[in-house]
Amino acid sequence: MKLPNLANARKRTKNPVEVITDNYKLTNDMKKLGLNRAYYIKTYGCQMNEHDTEKIKAILEDMNFYEVDKMEEADLILLNTCAIRENAHNKVFGMIGRIKHLKESKPHLIAGICGCMAQEEVVVDEILTKYKWLDIVFGTHNIHNLPNILATSLAKKELEIEVLSVEGDVYENIPVKRDNLYKAWINVMYGCDKFCTYCIVPYTRGKQRSRQPEFIVEEVQTLVNEGYQEITLLGQNVNAYGKDLDIDYRMENLLEDVAKTGINRIRFVTSHPWDFTDKMIEVIKNNDNIMPYIHLPIQSGSNKILKLMGRRYTKESYFELYNKIKDAIPNVSITTDIIVGFPGETEEDFNETLDIVNKCQFDSAFTFIFSKRVGTPAAKMTDNVSLETKNKRLQELNKLVNKYSNLANQKYLNKTVPVLLEGFSEKNKKTLFGYTDTMKLVNVEADESNIGKIVDVKITEVKTWSLDGKICE
Ligand code: SAH
Ligand code: SF4
Numbered sequence: 001m002k003l004p005n006l007a008n009a010r011k012r013t014k015n016p017v018e019v020i021t022d023n024y025k026l027t028n029d030m031k032k033l034g035l036n037r038a039y040y041i042k043t044y045g046c047q048m049n050e051h052d053t054e055k056i057k058a059i060l061e062d063m064n065f066y067e068v069d070k071m072e073e074a075d076l077i078l079l080n081t082c083a084i085r086e087n088a089h090n091k092v093f094g095m096i097g098r099i100k101h102l103k104e105s106k107p108h109l110i111a112g113i114c115g116c117m118a119q120e121e122v123v124v125d126e127i128l129t130k131y132k133w134l135d136i137v138f139g140t141h142n143i144h145n146l147p148n149i150l151a152t153s154l155a156k157k158e159l160e161i162e163v164l165s166v167e168g169d170v171y172e173n174i175p176v177k178r179d180n181l182y183k184a185w186i187n188v189m190y191g192c193d194k195f196c197t198y199c200i201v202p203y204t205r206g207k208q209r210s211r212q213p214e215f216i217v218e219e220v221q222t223l224v225n226e227g228y229q230e231i232t233l234l235g236q237n238v239n240a241y242g243k244d245l246d247i248d249y250r251m252e253n254l255l256e257d258v259a260k261t262g263i264n265r266i267r268f269v270t271s272h273p274w275d276f277t278d279k280m281i282e283v284i285k286n287n288d289n290i291m292p293y294i295h296l297p298i299q300s301g302s303n304k305i306l307k308l309m310g311r312r313y314t315k316e317s318y319f320e321l322y323n324k325i326k327d328a329i330p331n332v333s334i335t336t337d338i339i340v341g342f343p344g345e346t347e348e349d350f351n352e353t354l355d356i357v358n359k360c361q362f363d364s365a366f367t368f369i370f371s372k373r374v375g376t377p378a379a380k381m382t383d384n385v386s387l388e389t390k391n392k393r394l395q396e397l398n399k400l401v402n403k404y405s406n407l408a409n410q411k412y413l414n415k416t417v418p419v420l421l422e423g424f425s426e427k428n429k430k431t432l433f434g435y436t437d438t439m440k441l442v443n444v445e446a447d448e449s450n451i452g453k454i455v456d457v458k459i460t461e462v463k464t465w466s467l468d469g470k471i472c473e
């Protein structure tokens with residue numbers, strides 16, 4: 001039993017990061033654990049979390065479990081959780097209640113929690129007092145050890161918790177079962193050292209650890225050979241890639257080397273404005289296979305709030321960077337994240353946020369109400385904005401954001417754009433859906449044989465959230 005510890009999760013040292021390539025090993029007994037057992041896994045978090053799920057699936061299948069898509073049919077249920085906001089927590093605890101119900105009628109059912117919530121001391125304390133009937137809890141630093149954790153829990157027939165509150169290492173040997181045949185996620189770095197005052201990620205994911213470039217490029221090359229069309233380089237703060245390596249190699253170098261593999265589409269998330277260099281902009285501009293799409297979270301338009309958030313830029317410097325990117329990269333689409341109701345946010349501060357949205361006219365924005373996360377500095381700030389005001393501000397902001405999303409989409413009418421078609425549209429099984437280079441969702445009347453291809457599509461109708469188009473013959 002290893003329990004998370006907030007004080008340790010907060011620590012940052014200069015201890016070197018180990019690159020571990022050889023510790024994922026399964027014994028024959030572990031390979032038998034999953035025989036005739038079905039698993040169901042639900043993912044709650046960001047792309048990083050989704051990609052972790054792809055690793056967990058591969059590990060479970062190495063143990064001979066097989067996947068089902070109905071929780072009721074599973075012998076093993078895992079919830080890969082997210083801790084970013086309170087509502088993510090609530091959803092998971094609701095689900096745990098449903099699982100308890102299932103377990104009452106199916107005593108052999110194995111149930112577990114993993115991901116960012118498992119890294120939280122308060123959550124594990126709650127599990128130990130209220131949900132001791134769960135079988136396994138493991139964190140973001142010990143996915144590779146899942147076979148051992150499962151074997152231990154099954155042998156002891158009791159709750160096994162293994163959550164390491166450590167800065168973390170880089171594991172290069174974990175298998176992955178990719179969900180998509182055409183698009184793939186690739187970790188380029190783990191963890192985060194930015195410690196924005198509202199954010200829990202630096203505590204749940206450890207310190208910033210960049211992967212060695214050769215492992216990343218090799219992974220991309222393999223995907224190219226397998227026929228993948230698109231890769232997304234993942235990190236909490238990808239622009240800081242390489243800063244922690246002892247070689248002179250940064251995000252712009254990585255982007256250039258990844259571009260040379262010939263993969264058709266390269267994306268990367270998330271960019272923190274602080275580390276966005278001119279060289280990076282140059283490289284994006286000069287390589288056709290690096291997509292003209294950038295997610296650049298601003299969080300607030302008020303310098304006072306940005307300072308309280310610990311974001312290290314001002315509204316003015318953000319706008320300057322924004323314009324530099326827009327001027328350099330033709331057709332670039334820029335999206336953002338915004339938090340409303342941060343402690344101390346006045347009407348004036350909120351108006352500053354509306355003002356920067358009006359200036360930038362983002363292609364789209366993810367908007368959130370500030371959520372207090374235990375252990376973060378912002379949780380100790382006086383939250384003096386009422387829930388009613390937060391809701392009002394969110395609605396007003398969303399209205400503005402949607403106006404500009406619609407405006408951005410209008411520019412696509414009658415234009416011909418490249419779309420990677422991924423599959424049948426959910427709403428209408430006769431159309432296919434896909435994304436433009438600029439990350440616009442497009443529904444296309446096209447034959448099934450186009451799935452997995454990048455095709456030219458003429459946009460015939462524009463909506464706020466999507467575009468409709470016809471394939472150009
Ligand atoms: N690494 C990314 C953010 C990852 S979290 C970055 O720095 O941009 C995704 C988004 O969730 C953040 O951009 C922020 O807008 C939002 N978020 C994070 N913590 C939050 C909190 N405590 N309350 C509300 N929103 C939060
Ligand atoms: Fe969180 Fe800030 Fe790190 Fe993003 S950069 S993950 S918001 S601490």
Ligand code: F3S
Nearest residue numbers: 045046082083084116
């Ligand atoms: Fe959530 Fe963890 Fe991602 S908190 S947003 S799953 S890094």
